[in-house]
Amino acid sequence: MLASPLGREEPQHKRGSMRVLVVDDSDEMRGLIVLWLEDEGYSVLTAGSGREALDAAAGYHPDIVILDLVIPPPDGFEVCEALRNHLTPQFILMTGLSDPDHVRRALDLGVVSLLRKPFTRETLVDAVGVAADRCRRDPLSKVRWHFGMQPGT
Secondary structure, eight states: OEEOTTSOEEOHHHHHTSEEEEEOSOHHHHHHHHHHHHHTTOEEEEESSHHHHHHHHHHHOOSEEEEESSOSSSOHHHHHHHHHHHOOOEEEEEESOOOHHHHHHHHHHTOSEEEESSOOHHHHHHHHHHHHHHHHHOTTHHHHHHTTOSTTO
């Protein structure tokens, strides 16, 4: 059993059922996030651009999307808006910019968190834990699994 960020015990296999898509144009950042999340028991897929993210999400059906705002087209906000039209993942946005308009726009999209780079492992794992809790409370999540919206289908 692993302790969740909220202090509850959660089996690692339950976390593994959460599909996370990590989108960043930096190979190093994607690699680091993958290591952190796989160590926590999550199933992780990556993309290096907005186009790759949309293509990956179409087949992977992520529960959680960790998305950099500044990526090759379409940008992070456009990807977030496009995925919201077809899927219902929880979003965690990342940015190295300190533009107040980004914060406002992220809040308007209802994201779980807007992480400012650089961030710590604990900050990311806590945000993903909150997103995972939201996914588990989503009444449609069981329906999506029942009808085969899972990796490889």
